[in-house]
Amino acid sequence: MPWTNLATDTKPPFQRYASVVAVTGKSAVGVGGRRNGKMLHVPSPNPTVSRRRVLIGTAALALLGASVAACGSSAPPPEVDELAAQLERARADSQLATDAAAAARGKSVEALNAVASERSAHAQALIDELVRMRGTDAPTATPTSTTAAPAAAPTVKDVIAALTQSAASATELAAKMTGYRAGLLGSIAAACTAAYTVALVPPEKPR
Amino acid sequence: MTSPEPTPTTTTSSRAAEPTSPSRPQAAADAAMFDAIATAQASIYGYGIVSAHSTPDLNYLVSSSMAAHRKQREEALAMLEARSVDAPLPAAGYQLPMEVDNPTDAANLAVRMEEDSAVAWRAVVEQATDAKERAFAVGALTDCAVRAARWTRVLGTTPITVAFPGGTE
Numbered sequence: 001m002p003w004t005n006l007a008t009d010t011k012p013p014f015q016r017y018a019s020v021v022a023v024t025g026k027s028a029v030g031v032g033g034r035r036n037g038k039m040l041h042v043p044s045p046n047p048t049v050s051r052r053r054v055l056i057g058t059a060a061l062a063l064l065g066a067s068v069a070a071c072g073s074s075a076p077p078p079e080v081d082e083l084a085a086q087l088e089r090a091r092a093d094s095q096l097a098t099d100a101a102a103a104a105r106g107k108s109v110e111a112l113n114a115v116a117s118e119r120s121a122h123a124q125a126l127i128d129e130l131v132r133m134r135g136t137d138a139p140t141a142t143p144t145s146t147t148a149a150p151a152a153a154p155t156v157k158d159v160i161a162a163l164t165q166s167a168a169s170a171t172e173l174a175a176k177m178t179g180y181r182a183g184l185l186g187s188i189a190a191a192c193t194a195a196y197t198v199a200l201v202p203p204e205k206p207r
Numbered sequence: 208m209t210s211p212e213p214t215p216t217t218t219t220s221s222r223a224a225e226p227t228s229p230s231r232p233q234a235a236a237d238a239a240m241f242d243a244i245a246t247a248q249a250s251i252y253g254y255g256i257v258s259a260h261s262t263p264d265l266n267y268l269v270s271s272s273m274a275a276h277r278k279q280r281e282e283a284l285a286m287l288e289a290r291s292v293d294a295p296l297p298a299a300g301y302q303l304p305m306e307v308d309n310p311t312d313a314a315n316l317a318v319r320m321e322e323d324s325a326v327a328w329r330a331v332v333e334q335a336t337d338a339k340e341r342a343f344a345v346g347a348l349t350d351c352a353v354r355a356a357r358w359t360r361v362l363g364t365t366p367i368t369v370a371f372p373g374g375t376e
Contacts, residue, residue, distance in 0.1 A: 114366035121370040171349070174332060175342035183333035186345040187374040190325065190352035194368045198356035 325373030
C-alpha cells in the first residue's frame with residue numbers, strides 16, 4: 001500500500017507542527033501531575049481490563065488489519081488523477097512559454113523563459129509527489145506536447161490565458177486537498193498568478 | 208521576519224514573532240493561523256518603515272501592501288475568534304531583519320516580508336482542517352507572491368517571480 005505511507009512521507013513543515021503538538025501535549029500533563037506533591041501519594045487504580053474490553057479490542061484490531069490490507073490492493077486514490085491533470089497543465093504551460101519566448105523579442109523573452117522554467121519546476125515537484133503517492137513507479141510520460149504544432153507561434157497573451165486557467169485550477173484543487181499536497185498546489189497557484197499578473201505584464205505606471 | 212523587540216537575535220522564522228501572551232495554541236491548524244497573524248502584524252509594522260524610506264512614486268504600492276496585510280490579519284483574527292482561540296497581540300516594536308536606510312533597503316525589506324508571509328500562509332494551507340480556511344490561506348499566499356513580484360520589480364532584479372512562493376521545493 002504505497003500511498004498509505006504518505007503520512008510518514010510528508011514534508012518537514014507538517015511533521016514539525018505535528019511533533020510540537022505531541023511533545024508539548026505530553027509535557028503539559030507531566031508538569032501538572034508533579035506540581036502538586038500531595039497528589040503523588042494517591043494510589044492509582046489497578047489497571048484491570050475486562051474480558052469484554054479485550055475481546056472488543058482484538059475485534060477492532062482485526063477489522064483495522066483487514067481494512068489496511070484492503071487499502072493496499074485497491075486502486076490509487078482519486079487525487080492521483082487530479083495531480084496528474086495538474087502535471088499536464090504544468091508541462092503544457094512550460095512548452096507554451098518556451099515557444100512564445102522563441103518568437104518574442106525584447107524584455108518579454110526573459111519573463112517568458114522564467115515562466116517556462118517555473119512551470120517545469122512545478123511539473124517536477126508534481127512528478128515527485130505522484131511517485132510518492134503511487135510507490136516506486138514514475139508517472140507515465142504523456143506524449144501530448146507532440147501533437148500538431150500550432151500554426152502561429154504563441155504570444156504572451158496566450159501564455160497569460162493559459163496561466164490564468166492553471167492558477168484557477170490549482171487554487172481550486174489546493175482547497176480540496178490537505179497537508180503537503182494542498183501546500184504544493186497553493187504555491188503553484190501563487191506562482192502562476194504572480195507570473196500572469198506581474199511578470200508578463202508591463203510595469204504599471206504609478207498613479 | 209521582523210521580530211518583537213525583546214528577542215535578542217534576528218531570525219527568519221515567523222515563530223520568533225511570538226508575543227509573550229497569549230501562548231501559541233497546541234492544535235496545528237490554530238498554531239499555523241496564530242503564526243500567520245503574528246507575521247501579518249510584524250509586516251504591518253515593517254511597512255511603516257518601508258513607507259518612511261520609499262520614494263513617493265511607490266506610495267501606492269506601500270499603502271496597498273499594508274492594507275492587504277491588515278485585511279488578511281482581520282480575517283484571520285475572526286477565524287481564530289470563531290474557534291475561541293486567543294490570537295497573538297502585536298508587539299510594541301519589532302527588530303528588523305536588516306538595516307533600512309534608503310529606498311533599496313526598503314524594497315528589500317518589503318520583498319523579505321512578503322516571502323516570510325508566504326511561508327506563514329503556506330503553513331496555514333497545509334495545516335488547515337477546514338476547506339474554507341484553506342481556500343482563504345491559498346488566496347493570502349497568492350497575494351503575497353504577487354506583492355513579492357511587484358517589489359522585486361522595483362528592485363530591478365530578475366526573475367521577479369519564484370517557482371514556489373512560501374515553499375522549499
